[in-house]
Amino acid sequence: MQNTRPPEDTAAPAYPMTRACPYQMPVGYEELRERGPLTKVTLYDGRQVWLVTGNEVGRALFPDPRLSSDVLHPGFPFLAPRIAAQTQQRAAPPLVGVDDPQHGRQRRMVIPGFGIRRVAALRPEIERIAEGLVDEMLHRGSPAELLSQYALPLPSAVICALLGVPFEDRGYFDERSRHVLSSSGEGEAEQARKAFTEILAYLYDLIAKKEKEPGDGLIDELIAHQLAEGSVDHQELAMICSLLLVSGHETTSNMIALGTVTLLEHPDQLALLRADESLLPGAVEELMRFTSIGDVLMRVAAEDIEVAGHTIRAGDGVAMSTMLMNRDPRAWEDPDSFDVRRSAGRHVAFGYGIHQCIGQNLARAEMEIAFRTLFRRIPGLRVPVRSDELPLNAPYVLQGVAELPVEW
Amino acid sequence: MGVSVATDRCIGAALCAMTAPEVFTQDDDGVGQLLPGGSERAGDPSVKEAARACPVQAIILHG
Numbered sequence: 387m388q389n390t391r392p393p394e395d396t397a398a399p400a401y402p403m404t405r406a407c408p409y410q411m412p413v414g415y416e417e418l419r420e421r422g423p424l425t426k427v428t429l430y431d432g433r434q435v436w437l438v439t440g441n442e443v444g445r446a447l448f449p450d451p452r453l454s455s456d457v458l459h460p461g462f463p464f465l466a467p468r469i470a471a472q473t474q475q476r477a478a479p480p481l482v483g484v485d486d487p488q489h490g491r492q493r494r495m496v497i498p499g500f501g502i503r504r505v506a507a508l509r510p511e512i513e514r515i516a517e518g519l520v521d522e523m524l525h526r527g528s529p530a531e532l533l534s535q536y537a538l539p540l541p542s543a544v545i546c547a548l549l550g551v552p553f554e555d556r557g558y559f560d561e562r563s564r565h566v567l568s569s570s571g572e573g574e575a576e577q578a579r580k581a582f583t584e585i586l587a588y589l590y591d592l593i594a595k596k597e598k599e600p601g602d603g604l605i606d607e608l609i610a611h612q613l614a615e616g617s618v619d620h621q622e623l624a625m626i627c628s629l630l631l632v633s634g635h636e637t638t639s640n641m642i643a644l645g646t647v648t649l650l651e652h653p654d655q656l657a658l659l660r661a662d663e664s665l666l667p668g669a670v671e672e673l674m675r676f677t678s679i680g681d682v683l684m685r686v687a688a689e690d691i692e693v694a695g696h697t698i699r700a701g702d703g704v705a706m707s708t709m710l711m712n713r714d715p716r717a718w719e720d721p722d723s724f725d726v727r728r729s730a731g732r733h734v735a736f737g738y739g740i741h742q743c744i745g746q747n748l749a750r751a752e753m754e755i756a757f758r759t760l761f762r763r764i765p766g767l768r769v770p771v772r773s774d775e776l777p778l779n780a781p782y783v784l785q786g787v788a789e790l791p792v793e794w
Numbered sequence: 795m796g797v798s799v800a801t802d803r804c805i806g807a808a809l810c811a812m813t814a815p816e817v818f819t820q821d822d823d824g825v826g827q828l829l830p831g832g833s834e835r836a837g838d839p840s841v842k843e844a845a846r847a848c849p850v851q852a853i854i855l856h857g
């Protein structure tokens with residue numbers, strides 16, 4: 387708790403900030419961006435932390451081993467009391483919440499499951515799932531709620547197939563994983579904690595069941611190799627599988643829903659895509675850059691770091707704003723405009739450094755297929771309300787719409 | 795001019811194989827790997843781009 391100043395101090399404005407439009411920067415970002423690549427903000431508890439806004443500085447800091455992701459570090463900063471409370475209750479989450487060498491050991495275990503050939507082999511299955519969901523939506527008829535009828539069940543079915551979670555158990559997670567990652571508001575901290583505990587318990591049981599009756603998912607491979615060889619125990623394996631299951635759900639579903647809104651509100655860009663589907667992979671990168679749904683990634687400095695003319699002291703909190711880095715005018719021309727033809731490849735919307743998203747290539751395939759299938763099959767799709775009237779997630783969780791009514 | 799992959803550092807993001815598929819691939823463990831003859835193309839612009847894309851700077855350009 388160093389450098390505490392009153393929250394009304396304009397030199398370090400209150401953070402995180404709330405988006406008015408689900409895909410545009412919050413109003414206060416304009417000013418933050420003008421202050422240079424590294425600035426200061428004040429968190430809910432009055433603590434001041436560094437805010438990284440520049441693309442180059444961010445790309446230098448993300449891979450720096452002196453910046454720690456260890457949520458159990460006493461100086462680790464939290465964006466909201468609910469996240470602080472959730473973390474104090476249990477051990478650090480695997481992968482995202484630990485540093486090397488523990489991180490490297492866990493990451494090595496799971497990367498074979500997310501390789502490019504694996505993802506390519508899953509594409510036909512993803513296409514089948516998307517087509518099936520659209521069939522069902524068309525059958526039930528307009529209007530529909532896109533998040534629960536399409537954007538959420540798609541990644542849910544895909545990650546369950548990849549992990550080897552039985553199809554009939556899917557509904558169980560759809561609800562619970564939403565509570566873990568995106569819930570906000572009154573009483574929902576407790577709900578999030580309960581949901582995570584239930585998912586963990588379920589996976590613990592599933593692993594025991596699969597030890598007796600092996601199947602053909604990533605969990606089965608991890609049991610056959612890592613668990614059998616003793617490089618992981620039941621508890622750690624269940625934690626890793628829970629993390630994969632939860633992160634595979636919410637992130638991608640938020641992107642499918644918010645991406646749909648963004649495309650529908652930029653009809654000229656959508657028309658380009660409809661005319662030439664080869665633009666789709668680039669459009670997905672641009673959607674990732676433009677919406678930056680995992681905006682704020684937290685770190686704590688484990689040692690002093692000299693950067694951009696400042697010294698980040700050991701113990702200081704550091705907030706990495708992927709949205710500001712992705713809208714840095716020094717990295718992109720006209721960064722606040724949505725342009726599916728630009729080369730958005732250097733965005734940090736999947737993070738950067740050792741924690742960069744392990745599911746990124748799976749997510750890319752899911753998004754491409756989800757948008758292509760949806761706009762091909764329901765060409766008259768529209769959202770009956772303006773995007774700034776849609777209910778949004780809280781600023782300290784994954785960004786996105788909490789509901790998406792559609793008609794055709 | 796040469797290129798190599800620091801496999802001990804690789805986190806399997808596969809950005810190298812996506813950016814320069816004629817030079818890099820992934821081995822069965824999901825780790826970045828040079829394709830046969832890949833190092834001869836070390837001067838290609840796509841290899842430079844891959845080195846920039848790699849989140850852990852595991853694509854090493856020599857010379």
Ligand code: HEM
Pocket residue numbers: 455481482483493545629630631633634635637638641679680683684735736737738740741742743744745746748749
């Ligand atoms: C469009 C969808 C997605 C977005 C926007 C996204 C975003 C991110 C970001 C920003 C990080 C870095 C976190 C940090 O540095 O602190 C991350 C890490 C991670 N993501 Fe994703 N992700 C997506 C899809 C997925 C999918 C489909 C999976 C599948 C299991 C997944 C699993 C993970 C895991 C396990 C990590 C932690 C990796 C580590 O710490 O080594 N993500 N993701």
Ligand code: SF4
Pocket residue numbers: 799803804805806807808809810811825826847848849850851852853
């Ligand atoms: S881009 Fe870097 S981290 Fe990713 S697979 Fe290639 S070498 Fe490994």
